[in-house]
Structure formats: structure tokens, C-alpha cells
Amino acid sequence: MSTGLGLKESVRALLLLMPRVVGRLKRSPVPPELASLSLAPRHRSLFAYLQFDGPMPVNELARRLEVAPATVSLMISELSKKGLLVRREDEADRRRTIVSIAEDRAAAVDAWMSASARAWQVALEPLTDEQRRVFVDTLGTFERELNRE
Secondary structure (H helix, E strand, O other), X not given: OOOOOOHHHHHHHHHHHHHHHHHHHHOOOOOXXXXXXXXXXXXXHHHHHHHHHOOEEHHHHHHHHOOOHHHHHHHHHHHHXXXXXXXXXXXXXXXXXXXXXXXXXXXXXXXXHHHHHHHHHHHHOOOOHHHHHHHHHHHHHHHHHXXXX
């Protein structure tokens, strides 16, 4: 006896589940020290890279976020003015700018990101590396297909 879901049942289940997931993410509380800063989902993506992978050059952030370097530079400028990010010259190449989360804001950013990170960790931990790759690739395909319309 199969314990899997057919395609139709899987699509139905996800059509019911995804709005609840998105709604819950939108209601995720912003820590009080960040509440007045008008942060958006695009900021979460940038913070996730810096939080998990550490300081990095603007061009690398742009590549990972799949946006133009000018777009990332504008975001970094905005978040630097708000005291959330710090920019410094790369010691090895003074033409490059390295971006990091401001030390005095790191705990607040971590608090904002941690509920989602914990939930993903619990959801993904029982899967094999191959199953995680299929899951991540599937979500990526879903997002690309939504953007095609």
C-alpha cells in the first residue's frame, strides 16, 4: 500500500497549505528595536546570507540574491543609514566593499530570522541530503513558474 500522494492530491494540499505559511510569515513579529525601520521580505533574504555566511562583498550578495549590484547597493545604503549594516573596504582589494550586519543590531536581526530558521531546521532535519535538494529545487521551480505568469 502506497503512503505517497498523487499529483492532484499534492497540488490540493499545497494550495491549502501555502497561504497559511505565507500568512504566518507575514505575521512573524519584528523585534521592537527593528519595528520602526520598515523592513520588508527582501531584507530578510539579504540578512539570511549575511547571518549564515558572514560578511561578503556587494557583488557576491547581488549574485546570490539574483539581482543587479546597483539594486543591492541601494538596499545596503538604505540599511546602513538605518544602522543595520556596516560597509568597509576589502583589505585585499580596496575597490570592493564588504558588508556585514552591525554588531549592535545582530541580536535583533537574529531574533527576527530565528523562528523561520528553526522551523526550516525541524522540517528539513529528518530528510536526506538528496531529499532536501529535491525539496529546495521544487520550491525554486514553483517560484520561477509563478514569476513566468
